[in-house]
Amino acid sequence: xxxAADDTFRLNANFFxxxxxxxxxAVVIGIGVMARRQVSSSLDFFLSGRxxxxxxxxxxxxxxxxGAVEIMGMSANGAEFGAATFHYFWIGAVPAMLFLGIxxxxxxxxxxxxxxxxxxxxxxxxGAHLVNALSFSIAQLLIAGINLYLLATIVNRLLGWPLWVxxxxxxxxxxxxxxxxxxxxxxxxxxxxxFVIVAALTPLTVVALHKVGGWEGIKEKVxxxxxQLSSWPGTDLTGISDPFWSTVGIVFxxxxxxxxxxxxxNFVEVQRAMASDxxxxxxxxxxxxxxxxxxxxxxVIIPGMAAAIIIPEIANLKSGEGxxxxxTYNDAILLLMRDLLPNGMLGVAIAGLLASFMxxxxxxxxxxxxxxxxxxxxxxxxKDKPDxxxxxxxxIATVAATVIAxxxxxxxxxxxxxxxxxxxxxxxxNAPLFATFILGMxxxxxxxxxxxxxxxxxxxxxxxxAFLSEDAFxxxxxxxxxLSGQGASxxxxxxxxxxxxxxxxxxxxxxxxxxxxxxxGLVYSLTPKESLVDPDAAALPWYQSPxxxxxxxxxxxxxxxxxxx
Amino acid sequence: xxxxxNEETGKAPRQKAGLFDxxxxxxxxxxxxxxxxxxxxxxxxxxxxxxxGDGLNINLWGGLGMAAVAIAFVVWARVxxxxxxxxxx
Numbered sequence: 001x002x003x004a005a006d007d008t009f010r011l012n013a014n015f016f017x018x019x020x021x022x023x024x025x026a027v028v029i030g031i032g033v034m035a036r037r038q039v040s041s042s043l044d045f046f047l048s049g050r051x052x053x054x055x056x057x058x059x060x061x062x063x064x065x066x067g068a069v070e071i072m073g074m075s076a077n078g079a080e081f082g083a084a085t086f087h088y089f090w091i092g093a094v095p096a097m098l099f100l101g102i103x104x105x106x107x108x109x110x111x112x113x114x115x116x117x118x119x120x121x122x123x124x125x126x127g128a129h130l131v132n133a134l135s136f137s138i139a140q141l142l143i144a145g146i147n148l149y150l151l152a153t154i155v156n157r158l159l160g161w162p163l164w165v166x167x168x169x170x171x172x173x174x175x176x177x178x179x180x181x182x183x184x185x186x187x188x189x190x191x192x193x194x195f196v197i198v199a200a201l202t203p204l205t206v207v208a209l210h211k212v213g214g215w216e217g218i219k220e221k222v223x224x225x226x227x228q229l230s231s232w233p234g235t236d237l238t239g240i241s242d243p244f245w246s247t248v249g250i251v252f253x254x255x256x257x258x259x260x261x262x263x264x265x266n267f268v269e270v271q272r273a274m275a276s277d278x279x280x281x282x283x284x285x286x287x288x289x290x291x292x293x294x295x296x297x298x299x300v301i302i303p304g305m306a307a308a309i310i311i312p313e314i315a316n317l318k319s320g321e322g323x324x325x326x327x328t329y330n331d332a333i334l335l336l337m338r339d340l341l342p343n344g345m346l347g348v349a350i351a352g353l354l355a356s357f358m359x360x361x362x363x364x365x366x367x368x369x370x371x372x373x374x375x376x377x378x379x380x381x382x383k384d385k386p387d388x389x390x391x392x393x394x395x396i397a398t399v400a401a402t403v404i405a406x407x408x409x410x411x412x413x414x415x416x417x418x419x420x421x422x423x424x425x426x427x428x429x430n431a432p433l434f435a436t437f438i439l440g441m442x443x444x445x446x447x448x449x450x451x452x453x454x455x456x457x458x459x460x461x462x463x464x465x466a467f468l469s470e471d472a473f474x475x476x477x478x479x480x481x482x483l484s485g486q487g488a489s490x491x492x493x494x495x496x497x498x499x500x501x502x503x504x505x506x507x508x509x510x511x512x513x514x515x516x517x518x519x520x521g522l523v524y525s526l527t528p529k530e531s532l533v534d535p536d537a538a539a540l541p542w543y544q545s546p547x548x549x550x551x552x553x554x555x556x557x558x559x560x561x562x563x564x565x
Numbered sequence: 566x567x568x569x570x571n572e573e574t575g576k577a578p579r580q581k582a583g584l585f586d587x588x589x590x591x592x593x594x595x596x597x598x599x600x601x602x603x604x605x606x607x608x609x610x611x612x613x614x615x616x617x618g619d620g621l622n623i624n625l626w627g628g629l630g631m632a633a634v635a636i637a638f639v640v641w642a643r644v645x646x647x648x649x650x651x652x653x654x
Contacts, residue, residue, distance in 0.1 A: 016605060020598060027594050031587075056587065188587050195591050195634075199598065203627035207618040342614035344605035344624045348598055 009325070011157050011338050017347030024196060024351040025173065028189055028358070032177030035185035052184075054281040054544075056191055058288030061097075061272040062296070063190035066197055067147045067360015071300060071353065076329035077237070078297075078304025079314055082228025083564055084237040085304070087250050089297045092259035094290045094557045098550045100264045100273075101287040107441055108270055109282040111521040116267040117375040123440050123522045124451030126379070131455045133375040135429045136267060137368055141401060144364035145408025148174075151357035152409065157334065158350060167406050174361050175402045178369075179395050183275060186366040190272075193355035194292075200352020201299035204333070207340045208306035218302075221309045223318055228305070232565050238487035246487075253490025257497045261430030265437055268367040283546040290553045294560060307332035311339060361405065369397040428466075431493040432458025435500035443508075444516060444523045450507040458500030465492040588642040596635030602628025 013021075052060075077085040113119045117136060121129035148171055155166035177185050212218055222228045227236070233243035233250075240246040263269055263286070273285035307314045314332055316322035327335060337349045373394040378385075436454050440446050468480040469488035483491050519526045542548045606625025615622060 016601065016609075020601065023594065023597060027590060031590065188590075191587060192591055192594065195595060199595055199627075199631055199634075202630075203623050206627075207621055207623050210621045211619050340617050340623075342605070342610065342617065342624050344602050344609070345627055348602070348627070 009157065009327075009331075009335070009338060010160065011334070011346065011350065012343075013158055013346060013350065014343045016344050017350060020344070020347030021351045021354065024355065027192065028173070028177055029180075031188045031192065032180035032185040035180065035188060052187060052275045052277060052281075054276060054284040054288055056187065057272050057276045057281065057285040059194045059292070060187040060190040060275075061269055061285050061289035062293050063194040063197070063359050064268055064272055064363035065093075065360075066194065066296070066356055067143075067363070069143075069146070069360070070296070071197070071201075071333060071356050072150060072330045074297070074300045075304035075307070075332045078301035079308040079329050079332045080318065081237045082222060082305055083230055083301075084228075084232075085301045086297050086560075086564055087237070087254060088259075089293060090557050090561050091250060091255040093263060093293055094553065095255065096259040096263035097286040097290040097293065098553055099260060100270070101283045101285070101290075101546055102550050104264050104437070104441070105270075105273060105283045105286070106279065107522065107524075107527075109274060109276070109279050110527070114274075114374050115371050116265055116270050117371055119522070120437075120451070121375070121379070123519070124436075125448040127448060127452035128436065128455055129375065129379070131452050132433060133371050133379075135459070137371055137376065139429050140268070140364040140368040140371075141404050142408050144361045144368070144401065144405040145410075147357045147361035147364065148405045149409035151354060151361065154334075154350065154353050154357070167409055170358075171402050171406055174358050174365065175399065178362050178366055179398050183271070183366050183370075186362045187272060187275060189362065190359050193359040196348075196355045197352045197359075198299065200349040200355075201303070201333075203345055204336055204341065204349055205299045205303045205306075208303045208310065208336055211340060212306045212310050218305055218309065222305065223308065223315070230565060238490060239483060240487045249487055249490040249494075253494045254486075257431045257434065257493040258490065261432075261434035261493065261497075265430055265433040267371060268363050271367050271370060272363075280540065280544065280546060284544065284549065287546055287549045287553060290550075291556075294553070294557055303336055304329075304332045307336050311335045365398055365401045365405070368401045369394045372397040372401075428459050428462045428492075428496070431462060431496035432500040435497045436504065439501060439504055440523070442524050444519060444525055445508055445513045446504060447508050447511040447513055449511045450504040453507045454500040454504035457503040458496040461499035462492040462496035465495045588638050592635045592638030592642065595631050595638070599628045599630070599632030599635055602631065604628075 074085060074088060077088070108116070108119060111119060111122065113122060117129055117133040120132045148167060151170040151174075152163055152166035155161060155170055156163050159166070161169070177189060209215070209217075212221065219226070219229060233246040235241055235243060235246045238246045238249045240249050269286070273282045276282040276285055308318050309315060311332065312322075313325045313327035313335060314329065317324035317327060317329070333353070337346060341349055373390045377393050377397075378390055382389075432455050435458060436451055439454075440451065465481065466488065468478055469483045469491065470481075481488075481491070516526050521527050602624045606622050606628055610622055610624065
């Protein structure tokens with residue numbers, strides 16, 4: 001795939017496009033330089049001094065996730081599977097984000113921890129903490145690599161630089177603004193990136209819809225047939241032919257386990273909310289983020305569906321007839337840009353994609369350096385050093401992570417379908433985490449040993465299912481379980497969740513519970529109700545109340561689900 | 566904290582100047598894009614380019630949209646210069 005990227009197609013950018021892209025980079029670096037002037041302690045560097053308002057952290061919250069996976073992966077799924085892809089947003093992300101804001105954020109923000117693994121350590125001790133911190137760090141390096149790979153692909157298609165030069169150039173830009181300004185720079189840039197991404201994808205969607213004849217045109221021409229227009233039961237997406245089990249797979253596997261696991265325990269996301277200026281801001285961050293998140297599928301999935309009709313390469317790929325010119329579904333957005341956009345708007349679209357992948361990679365790396373410095377280095381290697389020492393370690397970790405990401409970019413390029421690969425990873429790391437967290441937050445008896453044994457056995461269960469499926473691990477999978485594609489990921493995540501809960505319960509009854517005094521602020525029944533809400537929360541107007549906002553969000557997402565069922 | 570803010574902004578110790586900035590920065594960048602695109606849409610739209618989008622002049626319309634968003638940001642930053650909620654201690 002790395003070779004193929006060198007010679008498939010080019011985007012014909014001219015002077016105006018380059019000027020637009022250059023302006024964007026100038027602003028990105030400028031934000032890094034400005035944020036640097038405000039960094040004075042390690043809390044500033046890693047958590048922005050906990051001083052950001054909710055709309056900033058809310059947009060950063062979804063922007064951190066609006067990386068390569070989202071843009072390329074979801075438009076690819078839209079082109080391949082059609083409307084079933086909406087599930088990733090309306091069954092997956094949005095309910096989980098609302099849940100994070102309402103139920104889990106009070107524990108994270110209220111307990112004063114600096115990272116999600118740190119919460120794990122306070123609740124379950126070092127066993128579970130080490131498992132979590134290590135698996136999280138490794139996952140971030142892998143995903144940063146994927147974002148970097150796609151970033152480099154764009155540079156390659158734009159400038160014609162060899163992929164390895166593009167990789168290094170892209171890495172250097174991301175590295176420079178995170179090392180300069182820490183999390184503040186990353187978050188401010190994410191907010192800017194959010195708007196640039198929207199400014200890039202909205203016109204692309206408008207032109208694509210205009211060309212295909214509007215939603216009516218998609219309805220009429222979508223291939224292989226109208227089943228691509230309804231999101232349920234999504235049998236093509238899951239690869240499960242039985243409609244009932246396909247629905248179960250989507251609701252339980254994707255909706256409950258994978259998405260709740262991703263959004264509620266993934267420190268990349270939670271870190272953004274933790275940078276808020278108050279508990280109610282922290283709770284609002286994911287809820288505010290949920291609103292734009294509901295509408296992102298319209299500028300990601302719809303163009304994907306249109307591309308499968310109006311872009312000859314993708315249409316040929318989908319029908320399996322004719323010449324697809326080496327294009328994959330992941331190229332849907334790039335090909336739309338090449339065919340539809342005039343110079344000028346092409347520059348904005350390229351800037352938007354670069355922004356998206358940089359946002360994703362910067363998010364991975366800034367979360368990685370926090371966990372590495374606080375949770376691995378400070379906890380297990382060098383304790384009790386002055387604050388400045390850990391900021392320094394954080395900067396070194398950032399550089400090291402970027403170098404490793406260049407390596408993982410090569411690794412990631414060996415996988416055709418990015419979504420499969422990532423879902424597989426999330427199944428391994430996030431699904432058992434969510435099970436352990438939710439049990440630990442609401443069941444005070446759960447013991448430290450149960451914490452780490454649950455995590456390890458849950459992850460092992462996911463790996464086992466992946467090996468037994470048809471293709472979750474490519475050639476290494478044995479095919480004993482007749483599931484492939486996304487369905488296999490959903491099953492692995494579901495298995496991880498069930499095994500984690502079961503093992504945790506059994507082990508808890510065999511081991512000694514912790515002293516309830518140590519668990520105050522960490523377990524629901526042992527936390528005074530007042531510390532879970534802001535003192536003045538009742539006085540907030542409705543548009544600042546986390547619960548009321550979440551209620552409105554839930555109603556909208558249910559309406560959207562019904563509209564596209 | 567306050568020591569640092571004093572040092573940075575000089576006169577306004579408790580104000581969050583950075584928050585003010587990000588809206589102006591977003592408005593500025595999107596606005597500049599809008600102006601460039603509108604000009605390209607008006608003066609540089611060749612028939613060949615227009616044909617790609619089936620006659621839709623996306624530079625012009627997209628540029629106008631971006632200009633509108635940029636104005637909204639600047640107005641927002643002007644009307645409510647400090648967004649830090651009152652609940653801040």
